[in-house]
Amino acid sequence: MKYNDLPGAGLTSVLVTAAVILAFFPQTGFAQDSKDTLRLEKAVQLALENNNLVKAAREDVNMAEARIQFAHSGYFPKLAFDQNSTRSNNPVYVFGNLLTQSRFTEENFALDKLNNPSPLNNIQNKFSFIQLVFDFGRVRKGVKLSRMGKEISEKDLEKTQSDLIFRVIKAYHQVLLSEEMVRVAEDAAKSANADLEKAQTSFNAGLAVESDLLSVKVHLASQNEELVRARNQVKLAHSNLNFEMGIALDQIYVLVKPLKPMSAESLDLAQLQNQALEARPDFKEAQMASQSSKLAVESAKSEFWPTVSTFGSWETDSNKYWAAPGNNWLLGVNVHFNIFNGRADQARLAESRFQERRQSALQDHLAQAIRLQVQQAFLELQTAGERIVVNEQAAAQADESLRIIRNRYQAGLATITDLLRAETATTGAKTTYLRALFDQRLSRASLELQVGHLGANSASLFE
Numbered sequence: 001m002k003y004n005d006l007p008g009a010g011l012t013s014v015l016v017t018a019a020v021i022l023a024f025f026p027q028t029g030f031a032q033d034s035k036d037t038l039r040l041e042k043a044v045q046l047a048l049e050n051n052n053l054v055k056a057a058r059e060d061v062n063m064a065e066a067r068i069q070f071a072h073s074g075y076f077p078k079l080a081f082d083q084n085s086t087r088s089n090n091p092v093y094v095f096g097n098l099l100t101q102s103r104f105t106e107e108n109f110a111l112d113k114l115n116n117p118s119p120l121n122n123i124q125n126k127f128s129f130i131q132l133v134f135d136f137g138r139v140r141k142g143v144k145l146s147r148m149g150k151e152i153s154e155k156d157l158e159k160t161q162s163d164l165i166f167r168v169i170k171a172y173h174q175v176l177l178s179e180e181m182v183r184v185a186e187d188a189a190k191s192a193n194a195d196l197e198k199a200q201t202s203f204n205a206g207l208a209v210e211s212d213l214l215s216v217k218v219h220l221a222s223q224n225e226e227l228v229r230a231r232n233q234v235k236l237a238h239s240n241l242n243f244e245m246g247i248a249l250d251q252i253y254v255l256v257k258p259l260k261p262m263s264a265e266s267l268d269l270a271q272l273q274n275q276a277l278e279a280r281p282d283f284k285e286a287q288m289a290s291q292s293s294k295l296a297v298e299s300a301k302s303e304f305w306p307t308v309s310t311f312g313s314w315e316t317d318s319n320k321y322w323a324a325p326g327n328n329w330l331l332g333v334n335v336h337f338n339i340f341n342g343r344a345d346q347a348r349l350a351e352s353r354f355q356e357r358r359q360s361a362l363q364d365h366l367a368q369a370i371r372l373q374v375q376q377a378f379l380e381l382q383t384a385g386e387r388i389v390v391n392e393q394a395a396a397q398a399d400e401s402l403r404i405i406r407n408r409y410q411a412g413l414a415t416i417t418d419l420l421r422a423e424t425a426t427t428g429a430k431t432t433y434l435r436a437l438f439d440q441r442l443s444r445a446s447l448e449l450q451v452g453h454l455g456a457n458s459a460s461l462f463e
Contacts, residue, residue, distance in 0.1 A: 036253055040172050061152070091117055106244065136307075155281040186227060187427075212416040289359050377446040406422070
């Protein structure tokens, strides 16, 4: 019987050819991309410069600054110029405009002209102003509210930047993890190829049964599938990092920070929780929102008091653009007292008081949530550190177990099933160890984020 006539021989040829192609082609694809060195500090810097969410948050701050200028405008006079060109034969219109044009004569007292005047043109140029004198603090409180709004926008920008830095750290280490996963998958595929060669040789020599050969082929196909998935995950991880940095998704970088255990730190949970309540930008934002709601109550109360303002105007009137105009001026003082407006002011005051109580409740809720978030991140960091110790030992034990079983298999004292099971266990132990390293760094970044200490200089923590 020829080799090609054996059951599964054609499948073996296809699998071997596919393994060679998969081992070469993805690497060729990566080689076509330009690769630059990228440190975590540089990744954070690029993200803070290019990320569109940060840009939008900066524009929110600029908008808040513009609102401050708008609120300040209440202190300044309002000046205006109007030009009106009209024509009418309305008796009152004609009589009045003849006076303002300084063209009224004795002939205009004739009853026929008073009752049935000829149509009259009037070209009016008017300068007017109004100046607020006193409003019981409405403008002043509006300025305070707008300034507080800017501070809230600045804290929102700070929070947006902190969240972005956390995502960059996560994406950066996700690339490192995915690249390590490729190395593990490549080692597993290489080992499976070696097993196939040995199994094929043993089968051809009549030293192994066909089921052993088929088991190795299935195992090799599984490892090749994992290798393809791991290599694609690297590309996806790079694209995700580029997305956070605000650059082209297909750019490939060489990352320089190794994925290794971080040194243990002595941290106090209660102290971290207190620091979070002092440093978290979202909690400061909530505190400012509470202060803003209290100020809004005072602003609503001021609506019940009168306002005092001065006003004036100067105008010229003529029947033709080139004619000598008449002119007049007006000065006055206005006291405005809102006696009744359908209880709108009372409703606004009630709404602002409800908003004040709402903000107070939200602030208390956020304080408790922050304590819980810090505790969760603190415990996850501890758990990740303990997992690293356990999984590092497990990976070493799996390696040793694989060495022993491979020797026993070569001596005929273990089955191919035992060998493949040991190889799978070793690959799983290495993968679990790498994920523990990733989780430790992610938990450390999460703790910094929850405490409110995550900033542009936090990359040094992951050296």
